[in-house]
Every structure is written in C-alpha cells, then in structure tokens.
C-alpha cells in the first residue's frame with residue numbers, strides 16, 4: 725500500500741531555472757491496485773516516481789509505504805520495498821552478468837550479503853520455470869550474458885526480476901516506450917500477467933493511452949505537478965481514447981501527446 729499526501733517538489737528554487745514539478749499531489753494505492761498515469765510532457769510523472777523511489781527528496785508532504793513513513797529513507801534503503809522498470813532496457817539489468825546471475829541478484833535484493841552468485845539446483849529450476857512462462861526461449865539461455873539480449877527480452881527480464889521479491893510497490897516508468905510496437909505489445913501483455921499473478925501494487929507511467937486504459941484498475945491524469953483527472957475501475961472500463969482526449973482538452977491550454985495515436 726502507498727499513501728502520498730500533498731507532496732511538493734521544486735527544482736532550482738529561487739533561480740531563473742525554477743521548475744515546480746510536484747504541486748501538492750496526493751494519491752493512495754490500496755494493496756493490489758494497478759494505477760496507470762498519463763499526462764503531458766513535463767507534467768511531473770517521472771518526478772512522482774523518483775519521489776517515491778527516493779531518488780529525489782520531496783520539499784513537503786508525506787510518502788508512506790505499507791504504513792511506514794519513508795521520507796527520510798535514502799533510495800537504497802527504500803529499494804527493498806520497491807521494484808522499478810525504466811524506459812531504457814539497459815537500466816534494469818547488468819549486461820556483463822548472465823541471465824541466471826541477474827536473476828540471482830534480484831532474488832537476493834534486500835537480503836544479507838555474502839551469498840555471492842552461487843546458485844543452488846532448486847534456484848536454477850525456479851529460474852527455468854519462471855523464464856519458460858515468458859515464452860521467449862530464455863530458459864535455454866541461463867548462462868548467456870544479458871548484454872546479448874534484445875531490448876524487449878531485457879525489459880521482460882527486468883519485469884520478472886522486479887516482480888520476484890514481491891515488492892510493496894512496483895514502479896513502471898514508460899517501460900515499453902523504447903521498444904518497437906511488436907515488442908511493446910509483448911512486454912505490455914507480460915506486465916498484465918506478472919502484475920495480476922503477483923497481485924502487485926503498481927504505478928505505471930505511459931504515454932500510450934490505449935495501454936493506460938487497457939491495463940490496471942485505475943487511471944490518473946497529471947498536469948502541472950498534480951492529478952487533474954481520475955478514473956475508478958468502473959469509469960475506466962467505460963472510457964475510450966477519444967473520451968480521454970476530451971477530458972484532457974477540458975484542461976485549458978493543455979495538449980496531450982499520445983504517441984500511440986501518432987503511430
């Protein structure tokens with residue numbers, strides 16, 4: 725569960741470069757909620773994820789994960805609660821390590837060090853099983869270096885790794901945006917599967933409105949550092965992409981960039 729209460733973040737305050745990225749935003753995710761986040765460029769979507777993960781400290785407001793206030797925890801201290809998949813397929817995995825070594829690191833995340841990368845037979849069997857479910861043939865390539873995989877394969881692996889330890893919150897930051905349409909569709913489908921199978925509490929930023937409507941049980945739209953529109957599970961089922969664009973058009977002067985519509 726995630727509770728965000730009136731968080732604020734301004735970059736370079738008091739200078740000509742001042743940017744108010746989060747303007748008193750509040751949002752609560754119940755256990756198992758899957759919320760998709762859309763909004764114009766510069767709306768503050770990435771800053772929101774960075775504030776939750778601890779990459780940036782907020783100037784005001786409270787962030788609680790599973791009822792614990794995490795404001796003062798550094799990014800590495802929050803890592804045990806949070807799984808994250810970035811837009812860049814290179815960001816979530818270690819290219820010089822093998823598939824099984826990457827998976828071993830994910831399993832041991834947040835646990836005491838000292839186990840090295842040694843793999844038990846049982847663990848290897850589990851990896852094979854999990855990889856088989858991805859249907860990418862990676863179960864036959866456990867000892868291949870991750871740097872050799874395609875972007876889509878790496879994103880699939882990153883998702884699997886992020887879900888492994890059942891994080892309290894999974895953050896997906898435009899994680900299909902850098903992939904070609906076919907790979908993006910595959911990773912979207914995998915996201916749906918991994919999140920629903922694990923019952924993971926998830927916040928997903930996307931520029932693709934069709935994806936934002938199809939995945940998850942709630943949707944929020946951001947503009948100028950705050951949430952300007954919210955759809956509950958029931959409302960979301962009724963919403964269409966044109967309907968969503970119309971909602972956005974109601975916000976004066978705003979233009980929603982929907983890369984999906986342009987594709």
Ligand SMILES: Nc1ncnc2c1ncn2[C@@H]1O[C@H](COP(=O)(O)OP(=O)(O)OP(=O)(O)O)[C@@H](O)[C@H]1O
Nearest residue numbers: 735743744745763764765766767768769770771772
């Ligand atoms: N590290 C930073 N330093 C200074 N300004 C920043 C920084 N990160 C974000 N900003 C500013 O904060 C505002 C919100 O940016 P953010 O990246 O969160 O938006 P976004 O909704 O993710 O946009 P996009 O859809 O273009 O990725 C913007 O005005 C941006 O220029």
